[in-house]
Amino acid sequence: MSGINDFAFKMATVNGTGSASANSLLMQAIFRMGIPVTGKNIFPSNIQGLPTWYEIRVSKDGYTARPPEIDLVVALNPSTYAKDVATVRPGGYLLYDSSWPLDPTLVRPGITILGVPFGQMCIQTFERDRDRTLLRNIAYVGALAALLKIDMQVVEVMLNEKYGKKKALLKANHTAIRLGYDYATAHLECPLPFHLEHLDKTSNAILIDGNTACALGAVYAGATVGAWYPITPSTSLMESFKGFCERYRVDAESGLNKYCILQAEDELSAAGITIGAGWMGARAFTNTSGPGISLMQEFIGLAYYTEIPAVFFDVQRCGPATGMPTRTQQADLMSLAYASHGDTKHIVLFPANPAECFEMAVTAFDLAERFQTPVFVASDLDIGMNDWMVPRLQWDDSYRPDRGKVLDSAALEKVKKFSRYSDVDGDGIAARTLPGSGAKGAYFVRGSGHDKHAAYTEDSDAYLEVVNRLVLKFETAALTVPKPDMRLQDGSETGVVTIGSCDAAVREAVDRLREQGVHVDFMRIKSFPFGPEVRDFLARHANTFVIEQNRDAQLRALLAIETGIPRDLMIPVLDYSGMPLTCTALVAAVTKYLAEVPA
Amino acid sequence: MTSITKPPVRHPGLPRNALGLTKRDYEGAMSTLCAGCGHDSVTAALIQSFWELDLPPDRAAKMSGIGCSSKTTAYFMKESHGFNSVHGRMPSVTSGANAANRDLTYIGISGDGDSLSIGLGQLCHAIRRNVNMLYMLENNGVYGLTKGQFSASADIGSMSKKGEANEQAPIDPVLLALTLGASFVARSFSGDKTQLVPIIKAGLSHRGFALIDVISPCVSFNDHDGSTKSYAYMREHEMEAVDADFVPLRREIILPEDHAAVTVVQLHDGSTVRLRSTSPDYNPTDREKAYKHVRSCQKRGEVATGLLFIDEAGRDLHDMNRTVKTPLAELPFETLCPGKGAMDALMERYR
Ligand SMILES: Cc1ncc(C[n+]2csc(CCOP(=O)(O)OP(=O)(O)O)c2C)c(N)n1
Ligand code: SF4
Numbered sequence: 024m025s026g027i028n029d030f031a032f033k034m035a036t037v038n039g040t041g042s043a044s045a046n047s048l049l050m051q052a053i054f055r056m057g058i059p060v061t062g063k064n065i066f067p068s069n070i071q072g073l074p075t076w077y078e079i080r081v082s083k084d085g086y087t088a089r090p091p092e093i094d095l096v097v098a099l100n101p102s103t104y105a106k107d108v109a110t111v112r113p114g115g116y117l118l119y120d121s122s123w124p125l126d127p128t129l130v131r132p133g134i135t136i137l138g139v140p141f142g143q144m145c146i147q148t149f150e151r152d153r154d155r156t157l158l159r160n161i162a163y164v165g166a167l168a169a170l171l172k173i174d175m176q177v178v179e180v181m182l183n184e185k186y187g188k189k190k191a192l193l194k195a196n197h198t199a200i201r202l203g204y205d206y207a208t209a210h211l212e213c214p215l216p217f218h219l220e221h222l223d224k225t226s227n228a229i230l231i232d233g234n235t236a237c238a239l240g241a242v243y244a245g246a247t248v249g250a251w252y253p254i255t256p257s258t259s260l261m262e263s264f265k266g267f268c269e270r271y272r273v274d275a276e277s278g279l280n281k282y283c284i285l286q287a288e289d290e291l292s293a294a295g296i297t298i299g300a301g302w303m304g305a306r307a308f309t310n311t312s313g314p315g316i317s318l319m320q321e322f323i324g325l326a327y328y329t330e331i332p333a334v335f336f337d338v339q340r341c342g343p344a345t346g347m348p349t350r351t352q353q354a355d356l357m358s359l360a361y362a363s364h365g366d367t368k369h370i371v372l373f374p375a376n377p378a379e380c381f382e383m384a385v386t387a388f389d390l391a392e393r394f395q396t397p398v399f400v401a402s403d404l405d406i407g408m409n410d411w412m413v414p415r416l417q418w419d420d421s422y423r424p425d426r427g428k429v430l431d432s433a434a435l436e437k438v439k440k441f442s443r444y445s446d447v448d449g450d451g452i453a454a455r456t457l458p459g460s461g462a463k464g465a466y467f468v469r470g471s472g473h474d475k476h477a478a479y480t481e482d483s484d485a486y487l488e489v490v491n492r493l494v495l496k497f498e499t500a501a502l503t504v505p506k507p508d509m510r511l512q513d514g515s516e517t518g519v520v521t522i523g524s525c526d527a528a529v530r531e532a533v534d535r536l537r538e539q540g541v542h543v544d545f546m547r548i549k550s551f552p553f554g555p556e557v558r559d560f561l562a563r564h565a566n567t568f569v570i571e572q573n574r575d576a577q578l579r580a581l582l583a584i585e586t587g588i589p590r591d592l593m594i595p596v597l598d599y600s601g602m603p604l605t606c607t608a609l610v611a612a613v614t615k616y617l618a619e620v621p622a
Numbered sequence: 623m624t625s626i627t628k629p630p631v632r633h634p635g636l637p638r639n640a641l642g643l644t645k646r647d648y649e650g651a652m653s654t655l656c657a658g659c660g661h662d663s664v665t666a667a668l669i670q671s672f673w674e675l676d677l678p679p680d681r682a683a684k685m686s687g688i689g690c691s692s693k694t695t696a697y698f699m700k701e702s703h704g705f706n707s708v709h710g711r712m713p714s715v716t717s718g719a720n721a722a723n724r725d726l727t728y729i730g731i732s733g734d735g736d737s738l739s740i741g742l743g744q745l746c747h748a749i750r751r752n753v754n755m756l757y758m759l760e761n762n763g764v765y766g767l768t769k770g771q772f773s774a775s776a777d778i779g780s781m782s783k784k785g786e787a788n789e790q791a792p793i794d795p796v797l798l799a800l801t802l803g804a805s806f807v808a809r810s811f812s813g814d815k816t817q818l819v820p821i822i823k824a825g826l827s828h829r830g831f832a833l834i835d836v837i838s839p840c841v842s843f844n845d846h847d848g849s850t851k852s853y854a855y856m857r858e859h860e861m862e863a864v865d866a867d868f869v870p871l872r873r874e875i876i877l878p879e880d881h882a883a884v885t886v887v888q889l890h891d892g893s894t895v896r897l898r899s900t901s902p903d904y905n906p907t908d909r910e911k912a913y914k915h916v917r918s919c920q921k922r923g924e925v926a927t928g929l930l931f932i933d934e935a936g937r938d939l940h941d942m943n944r945t946v947k948t949p950l951a952e953l954p955f956e957t958l959c960p961g962k963g964a965m966d967a968l969m970e971r972y973r
């Protein structure tokens with residue numbers, strides 16, 4: 024790293040001061056220059072006054088994982104100076120606000136320190152306190168534009184788009200950006216050795232976060248009922264759904280809504296609403312995070328046993344308990360796969376990025392109805408709340424929802440007797456009816472023991488017939504859910520298995536290892552239950568590394584339980600610090616392991 | 623929940639309603655509750671009400687939680703879909719079902735444990751959401767199904783069968799509903815069919831959340847001296863506030879003898895409910911007075927029954943969410959999916 028269109032920089036600021044919009048302005052400007060870019064917002068669980076960081080990685084080769092190294096740190100938060108200066112790579116740069124004398128904590132041999140008096144310039148130029156604070160962020164965008172050669176024309180266009188109608192604001196922003204740009208050009212050696220040059224690698228891409236993409240998937244899949252209880256980092260999913268619905272789902276004639284969003288009193292209720300609506304035949308979903316999943320357990324079991332479709336988006340965050348709500352993790356794998364008491368197993372989809380969030384959201388609704396069961400989309404904070412560069416989302420108008428086996432009034436006419444839980448086709452899936460479709464299809468949904476006719480039972484055989492059919496249904500699901508993403512290299516004996524948002528970092532690690540002459544096969548799990556190809560991959564490799572973001576190697580445990588491959592044959596590589604993964608952990612683990620194993 | 627299928631028996635002589643159905647057509651599986659359980663009387667009153675209202679069974683959905691009371695959804699309208707959910711969570715399931723299909727009639731059955739302890743939050747929020755449903759709270763002051771523990775509606779001083787006195791203050795669902803802004807609040811007694819049937823019919827016709835607190839004695843665990851939810855206690859202490867004399871438009875209107883004391887309330891479906899106050903100044907459309915009335919009865923050791931409060935102008939879940947008139951579950955996919963053109967245009971906003 025570190026070269027033209029290949030570097031990373033980081034802004035260290037205080038939250039609630041307006042730096043967030045300046046940071047996304049920077050990222051978007053780079054994107055519009057045609058250069059692949061990713062941003063990771065590392066923010067506190069608080070509204071104002073705590074440290075926040077924004078890392079931007081520029082990669083001409085299109086790597087989107089969190090950068091392994093930081094070339095330039097913009098240190099604007101004195102409370103984190105010590106930590107921030109330590110993250111500059113040797114030979115890198117640090118930019119600080121020279122309105123005040125250089126703080127001794129910022130001095131570090133081997134790095135270059137650059138000063139721009141952002142605060143002072145803003146105080147001299149702007150009158151209101153609010154402007155002085157907010158526009159200081161725009162001033163650092165200006166300085167970075169000079170240092171990194173961000174195209175000022177692109178920036179100007181973006182400011183015009185954003186503030187076009189608010190003339191005074193537009194003018195102030197232009198002034199602020201010039202303050203930083205002109206000062207840096209006059210006083211610093213611009214550009215830095217690593218900087219930007221126009222490319223044409225983003226014209227088919229977009230910048231989008233996973234929660235927005237999930238919400239858009241729900242809209243396109245035809246979901247009409249959304250129930251939720253606010254929780255970081257899933258909140259913006261329902262907010263986006265609402266935004267899209269206001270745009271696409273208001274009946275032109277009556278002005279009335281073709282959707283219903285209910286903010287419930289808690290997650291139990293949100294789950295109940297989702298299940299009630301699914302039973303009625305609407306496509307319904309709820310979005311939450313770990314604590315909410317814990318609360319929903321009883322209802323999840325009910326939907327599983329009574330066979331009601333429901334879609335749950337779990338945007339995972341750091342547990343246990345309240346944990347670190349604004350940090351990322353993949354620690355709900357076990358609690359999703361076997362959620363609720365009794366024997367239960369569920370379909371879980373694991374998107375790796377926002378593009379897959381969109382696709383899998385649609386798939387989730389299809390699978391939920393096809394298999395008449397809860398389906399989970401296990402996203403995480405990194406995917407859900409950060410802007411990722413992904414290919415433009417596509418829609419095929421020939422798509423029709425898979426509503427599964429539903430007998431309507433006409434179909435009911437033809438059957439002799441409707442029996443809700445009878446497996447007529449031998450695939451474990453029984454046909455259902457929707458309330459309101461006639462007396463013949465009426466049945467009683469009950470979470471208590473029931474026979475195949477949905478009648479109450481305490482008879483062992485009648486009970487077993489139903490729960491054993493659910494096993495068959497799950498086996499059918501294993502053949503239907505999205506297959507793992509595999510990249511194989513000839514004759515490799517080493518395999519790496521990963522999941523979800525680790526994808527980008529692990530693929531980068533595979534490339535790095537190849538550069539070092541180590542060839543590894545790659546498999547990313549996209550869903551649970553696992554299809555036969557997952558077991559095959561594990562069985563084929565002498566060494567398998569399983570890299571995931573939780574402490575207890577939950578993916579490895581699931582693989583062992585479900586495939587029968589002994590757990591200890593798989594080497595765990597775990598990063599559960601709460602930060603998005605970089606490629607270094609896996610590279611180091613594989614290199615170290617292979618060095619220790621006698622050849 | 624246990625249920626026994628009843629053998630089909632034809633009764634050619636039975637009266638038929640406007641749909642050509644007899645009362646038998648509104649029955650369900652055979653009850654497995656204890657003989658004499660108040661809940662069975664409530665079921666009978668429900669059947670009578672549905673029949674009299676000409677309610678098509680296949681256009682109704684029966685919702686319940688867990689408990690002896692919640693079991694009773696299996697004992698009526700076998701031709702309706704039913705949902706016996708989890709303990710205390712029937713209100714949320716009904717909220718979702720109603721959000722998805724506004725055209726069905728929702729009948730929720732719950733108990734005092736189901737509604738006032740484990741499900742108190744769900745009850746409160748369904749009231750606030752003003753889900754269009756009938757909510758029958760079959761109140762016996764105990765957990766029947768788990769064999770007689772005090773529920774949150776047990777009065778101070780009431781004795782359990784084992785001889786322990788309850789010391790915690792009770793939750794009165796009627797006062798609770800009045801405070802939370804419920805648009806239909808009534809109370810009756812399982813043994814008083816004459817009063818209960820018109821109230822149920824009014825509740826079914828009301829658009830919005832209709833709470834009926836039915837004192838429904840548990841003969842096995844709470845029908846002894848010292849219990850304030852026993853048959854004997856209720857007969858002595860019941861204090862009727864308002865008679866609800868429900869008159870659907872299709873039927874002949876029978877005026878009560880006492881014209882002066884009658885308040886006529888127009889229900890949302892066009893039918894009217896006639897309320898006869900026992901005291902001339904009682905106004906069932908005045909929330910404050912309803913609250914005072916219930917409290918003052920309580921102070922005198924009486925249970926205010928009757929239709930205690932009604933407001934037909936309330937906005938229900940669908941009004942508040944401005945949803946289309948067609949049930950959401952019936953909207954064709956083509957009218958829900960924005961399509962490729964919209965997607966391609968939208969993508970420009972993420973650049
Ligand atoms: C989560 C959960 N906890 C406890 C129970 C056990 N339980 C079943 S019914 C019941 C009480 C029911 O009381 P109530 O609602 O008053 O109904 P009743 O039987 O008195 O009609 C309890 C505690 C349960 N089914 N689920
Ligand atoms: S235990 Fe009580 S509430 Fe339950 S069925 Fe028997 S009498 Fe009714």
Ligand SMILES: [Mg+2]
Pocket residue numbers: 689733734735760761762763764765766773
């Ligand atoms: Mg009870």
